Amino acid sequence: MKSQTGNKRPPRRQHDRAFKARLVRESMQAGASVAAIAMANGINANMLFKWRRERQCQEGAPQPAPAVLLPVRLASESEDSAAKALPLAAIAPAGAKSTGVIELEIAGGRLRLRGAVDEASLCSVLRALRQST
Structure with missing residues (x-):
């Protein structure tokens, strides 16, 4: 049986809003790597993705651009x-x-x-x- 003292977890880290906002802004830049930004700042990439989702929910999810369907023609094998x-x-x-x-x-x-x-x-x-x- 494990003792109670061996089960203690380190306390959860608390990140301030300015830190989160800065990382989210950096990660939203074109060509930015979420994994690289997270690693450079000592957090897990999944945490940064979570913060990005939270920001999008707060701002209201942007509407995706309407799909543009292109005309398609199927050619038989015999056609050039x-x-x-x-x-x-x-x-x-x-x-x-x-x-x-x-x-x-x-x-x-x-x-x-x-x-x-x-x-x-x-x-x-x-x-x-x-x-x-």
Whole structure:
């Protein structure tokens, strides 16, 4: 049986609001690494994520941008898909740089995305494809 004196935990650390606010602000900067900020300040990254969520709840959760669905055309294997593919780069957001091609073959169909791809839009398309199969 363990003695009562051996079960004592160290007291929980109390962080002041200014410390929390500073770390949350730093972590919200573009390109900031939550893990690196947390490690540099001696806290667990999960704690910083919790503080970020609390701040978002206090400010009111921002509404996500509406999904932009792109036109899709399925080409049969016999068609020359390179010549007849829909040029999705032409409908990419203004100022977007062409960064490559994403091509997926799903259930006998082919989805080809060229240029800059909005992550939210791609997630919406993949979710719809997953639900339709």
